Amino acid sequence: MAAKFQFQPSALTTLAERYDVVIIGSGSAGLVSAVQAHELGLKPVILEKMPKIGGNTTRASSGMNAAETQVQLAHHVVDSFGAFYHETFVGGGRKNNPDLLEYFTTHGALAIDWLAAHGINLDALTITGGMTVPRTHRPSSLAPVGGFLVTELLKQVAAANIPLFTGVTVQRLRETNGRVDGVTVALSDGQQREITAGSVVLATGGFGANRALITKCRPDLAGYQTTNQPGATGDGLSLAAAVGAELVDMTEIQVHPTVQQDTDHAYLIGEAVRGEGAVLVDHAGHRFVNELDTRKNVTAAIDGLTTRHAWLVFDQAVREQVPAVAFYDHVGLVESGATLADLAAQMGVSAATLTTTVDDWNQAVAAQNDTDFGRTTGMQRSLTTGPFYAIHIAPAVHYTMGGVRTNSLTQVLTPAERPIAGLFAAGEVVGGLHGNNRIGGNSIAETVIFGRQAGQQVYRYLQQKQ
Numbered sequence: 373m374a375a376k377f378q379f380q381p382s383a384l385t386t387l388a389e390r391y392d393v394v395i396i397g398s399g400s401a402g403l404v405s406a407v408q409a410h411e412l413g414l415k416p417v418i419l420e421k422m423p424k425i426g427g428n429t430t431r432a433s434s435g436m437n438a439a440e441t442q443v444q445l446a447h448h449v450v451d452s453f454g455a456f457y458h459e460t461f462v463g464g465g466r467k468n469n470p471d472l473l474e475y476f477t478t479h480g481a482l483a484i485d486w487l488a489a490h491g492i493n494l495d496a497l498t499i500t501g502g503m504t505v506p507r508t509h510r511p512s513s514l515a516p517v518g519g520f521l522v523t524e525l526l527k528q529v530a531a532a533n534i535p536l537f538t539g540v541t542v543q544r545l546r547e548t549n550g551r552v553d554g555v556t557v558a559l560s561d562g563q564q565r566e567i568t569a570g571s572v573v574l575a576t577g578g579f580g581a582n583r584a585l586i587t588k589c590r591p592d593l594a595g596y597q598t599t600n601q602p603g604a605t606g607d608g609l610s611l612a613a614a615v616g617a618e619l620v621d622m623t624e625i626q627v628h629p630t631v632q633q634d635t636d637h638a639y640l641i642g643e644a645v646r647g648e649g650a651v652l653v654d655h656a657g658h659r660f661v662n663e664l665d666t667r668k669n670v671t672a673a674i675d676g677l678t679t680r681h682a683w684l685v686f687d688q689a690v691r692e693q694v695p696a697v698a699f700y701d702h703v704g705l706v707e708s709g710a711t712l713a714d715l716a717a718q719m720g721v722s723a724a725t726l727t728t729t730v731d732d733w734n735q736a737v738a739a740q741n742d743t744d745f746g747r748t749t750g751m752q753r754s755l756t757t758g759p760f761y762a763i764h765i766a767p768a769v770h771y772t773m774g775g776v777r778t779n780s781l782t783q784v785l786t787p788a789e790r791p792i793a794g795l796f797a798a799g800e801v802v803g804g805l806h807g808n809n810r811i812g813g814n815s816i817a818e819t820v821i822f823g824r825q826a827g828q829q830v831y832r833y834l835q836q837k838q
Contacts, residue, residue: 379425379526382535384559387567391417393830394555394569396542396608399427400518400819401799401826402575403525407490408827410532414834416827417567418529418536419557422603425526425538427577428800429819431601432518433642433696434500435510436820437813438480443495443509451505453478460814463502463666464773464807467624472805475780476814476821483820484509492524498693499749500643500812501664508647508813514695516642517816542607545572545615545795552615552794570834571794573826574784575819578772578800579606580625586769589622597633598769599640608801612776615795618787620803621774626810628770629670630684630763632705638768639705641684643667643812645763647750648693650686651733652765655679657716657725659733662745668809671767681766683719685730689757700763707762715760730755771810775803782826796830798822 393409395402398420406416424430439456456477461468484494494509494517510517529536539560546554546566554568579585580600587594598604609619630641630652646652646663652670654660654677661673674682691697700706709715712730716723734754736742742751776784776797783791799819806814 377523377527379530381425381538384537384539384561386535387537387540387565388417389566390568391415392569392834393571393573394419394567395573395575396555397427397575397577397799398425398536399429399575399577399799400521400525400816401823402573403522403529404820404823405573405575405798405826406534407525407528407532408824409830410534412827412831414831416534418534419540419542420536420538421541421607423538425536426518426522428601428604429518429522429816431599431640432816433516433640434644434647435498435508435517435813436484436494436816437507437811438484438509438817439477439507441481441484441509443484443497444507447497447506449497449506451507455504456480456507459503460811461807463811464809467807469804471780472778475825476805476818479821480817483817483824486824487820490528492521498644499647499664501646501670502666502811504749514693516696521816542611545611547615550793552792570837571796571830573830574608574612574776574795574797574801575799575823576608576801577604578775579609580604580769580772582606586625589774590625593625593627593769596627596767596769597631597638599628599631599638600769608797609775612784612795612797615792616786617784617792617795618777619774620777622803624773624808625769626667626771626773627671627767629667629674629767630765631768631770632700632763633766633768634764635704639700639703640770641700641763641765642694642696644694645684645686645690645697649690649750649753649755650684651755652682653685653721653726653729654682655721657721657729659729659744662742662747664747664749666809667812674767681764683721684763684765685715685726685755685760687755687757687760689753690755691761697761705763708759710759712760715762719762771815772800773803773806773808773810775801777804778802780825781829782822783829794833796826798826
């Protein structure tokens with residue numbers, strides 16, 4: 373059996389004084405942009421402030437959205453760029469930046485192909501809330517997409533000998549004659565260093581773990597837990613703002629509806645569980661929402677309950693379609709019962725009510741007609757195969773739709789919409805793409821699509837400077 377891949381960050385003693393491009397952040401956007409830039413002949417470096425590589429990407433579970441892909445056709449799914457655009461636009465409250473959204477929805481299939489060309493195959497499909505057809509691509513192993521993607525991209529980084537340093541915090545962006553041309557960094561040992569570069573890519577993620585900034589932007593979310601990793605504090609926003617970048621949509625913060633919060637750590641329960649057939653029930657055992665409505669609407673429905681929490685209920689057949697459930701079970705998040713009555717006892721709800729709720733749902737699946745809440749997706753299997761399972765969930769801060777303003781070339785813009793020379797951005801650090809609500813599966817897609825674009829546009833920028 374092949375040895376498990378383990379990536380070793382570069383030794384700080386090898387940190388050079390100059391690179392073609394400094395990429396700040398080691399999540400998917402940073403890794404993709406580095407690989408793309410390297411393949412175009414550039415010498416990139418990836419700087420990560422945390423000891424752990426991968427950022428919030430490692431916590432992504434459902435998949436990567438794309439339309440008009442060969443994978444979809446192989447699964448007899450006929451999709452279109454137009455439908456992808458429309459559903460993302462409607463899901464975002466029609467507040468999405470049209471320039472970013474047009475590029476995003478028409479370049480997902482190319483991004484899936486680019487990953488496949490690197491041996492990173494997302495050849496299985498599921499569906500998330502706000503979509504009408506399956507376009508959420510994931511590995512055939514059904515493993516959570518984030519960890520899979522980071523591991524596979526790190527193999528590319530290692531094979532290309534791209535330097536990646538952890539424990540390096542970028543303190544400011546350097547400018548000369550109006551061009552961003554380097555960074556000042558603090559090392560984990562306390563040293564401060566200056567690094568010059570032809571360009572800089574911000575791939576620093578969002579600010580979902582910055583409670584002070586969350587509360588400043590949205591006082592109504594004070595006290596909410598977060599699904600984000602501790603490093604998601606919005607560093608890229610302050611770095612960009614200091615050189616004149618505009619920040620947009622900072623009040624647009626997504627609360628994910630299904631987060632298990634009864635333990636010390638908040639665990640996001642991926643949307644794929646609902647996409648594969650799970651239902652949500654309240655403390656009495658009744659369904660109360662279309663489980664695959666947008667995250668914004670499902671969250672509002674849960675917050676509208678007197679308890680402000682709910683149960684995610686599913687069966688063994690759903691569990692087998694979502695391997696992440698085994699992890700949730702391993703860390704003690706899953707209640708189970710041989711029968712629905714047994715499960716109801718574990719949940720503290722009426723056995724008769726829960727049984728009736730599931731029976732009604734199974735009839736809706738058989739008829740493909742959810743007369744109660746109008747659900748039309750994630751209805752490919754009824755909940756009839758024991759054992760039965762439930763996870764206690766409540767909403768938590770998940771994603772920050774706001775960030776630095778860019779165009780579809782990933783150039784960071786001033787309030788006057790002037791590109792800041794030498795500064796590019798990709799991933800959650802960018803604001804505008806998602807409007808007021810992000811569709812599940814669009815965040816991973818954003819990192820790959822715009823990560824590739826950042827690598828390509830940095831190359832063009834440096835070519836034009838010569």
